Amino acid sequence: MDETAAREALNVPRETLERLEAFVALLREENERQNLVSRATLEQVWVRHLYDSAQLLRFAPEGASTWLDLGSGAGFPGLIVAALRPEGTTTLVESRKLRVDFLKRGAEVLGVTDRVEVVPTSLQAMPAHPFDVISARAFAPLDKLLTLAERFSQPETIWILPKGRNAKSELDAARASWQGVFRLEASLTDSDAMIIVASGVRRIIRGKKGR
Numbered sequence: 001m002d003e004t005a006a007r008e009a010l011n012v013p014r015e016t017l018e019r020l021e022a023f024v025a026l027l028r029e030e031n032e033r034q035n036l037v038s039r040a041t042l043e044q045v046w047v048r049h050l051y052d053s054a055q056l057l058r059f060a061p062e063g064a065s066t067w068l069d070l071g072s073g074a075g076f077p078g079l080i081v082a083a084l085r086p087e088g089t090t091t092l093v094e095s096r097k098l099r100v101d102f103l104k105r106g107a108e109v110l111g112v113t114d115r116v117e118v119v120p121t122s123l124q125a126m127p128a129h130p131f132d133v134i135s136a137r138a139f140a141p142l143d144k145l146l147t148l149a150e151r152f153s154q155p156e157t158i159w160i161l162p163k164g165r166n167a168k169s170e171l172d173a174a175r176a177s178w179q180g181v182f183r184l185e186a187s188l189t190d191s192d193a194m195i196i197v198a199s200g201v202r203r204i205i206r207g208k209k210g211r
Contacts, residue, residue, distance in 0.1 A: 001189060006046040010054055012084065019083065020050060022109045027074060030105075034098050036074035052189045053077030054084055056135060056160045059185065059197045064088060064132035068152055070123055071139040073099055075106045077162075081135070083110040090115060091131070095122045123148050130154040137162050142170040146178055146201060159198040162187065167194035179204050 001009070007017070024045055030036060041048040053076045060067070065088040069078030072092035082090035090112075094100050100120040107116040119126055128151040136145055142163065153159070163170055167184055175182075180201035187193035 001047050001051070003044060003046045006051040006189075009051055010084070016083065019110050020080075023075075023079070023083075023106055024050070026102075026106060026109050030102050034102070036099070036102065037076075047189055049074070049076045050080055052162070052187070053080035053137075055188045056162065056195070057081060057084060059158065059160045059195070060085075060133050061156075061158055064158070066131045067091065067133040067135065068131040068149075069093065070134070070136040070145070070149060072103055072118075073138075075103055077135055077137055079103065079106050079110060079112070079116070082107070082112045082116045085115075088115065088132075089117065091117045091119060093119045093121070093123050093126060095120065128152060131157060133158050133160060135160045135162075138164075142174045142196065143177060146174060146203075150201065150203065153201055155200050155202075157199065157201070159196070159201060161196040161198070162193065163196050164190070164193045167196055171196055177204055178202070 027036060028042060031042065037049060056077050067081060067088060067090045069090060069092050072078040072094045078090055078092040092103055094103055100118055103118045107113045131152050134149055134152060134157060139145055140148065171182055178201060180198050182196060182198045185195045185197055187195055
């Protein structure tokens, strides 16, 4: 997929496309000041970042109203998800101040400030409450990610976790401690990458020895 194909595949109204273009311009400008994304990926920003984020929407349940994005960084997938969802709120968690400032500016450029909350803290310090969808891109290995974020889920929560080429090995390792309905889905932007989609996630409670 090339940049033109990625833009067309988003299939969004002209106004939304113009807002996305403005966000890409902001990203390029800010990337000169702080390392939001690798310079190499800027050459394919529509494929590697925008469409790569947008593809996660196909796994979100219809009617999902609350979306939690962990370690949002440069706004992928959180800001793109917010820009493309017709309704609902998206909560972005990011502890680094410069990136928090960028996320707020990005939300303004995309016209989603009324539907985006940027939480400037670590996930551990954020008060717990359940979300309909939880996403994370390059946040932490799966077992650690589930450990940190389990308190934001409920049985119906859908986890959408792009994991690249290590998805299967991370999932295999996590199965020793976690149960639920897990599946691997192919990425539309990288033939070698996979996305972990899960529901009913909960830690396996083992009985004490001697019982």
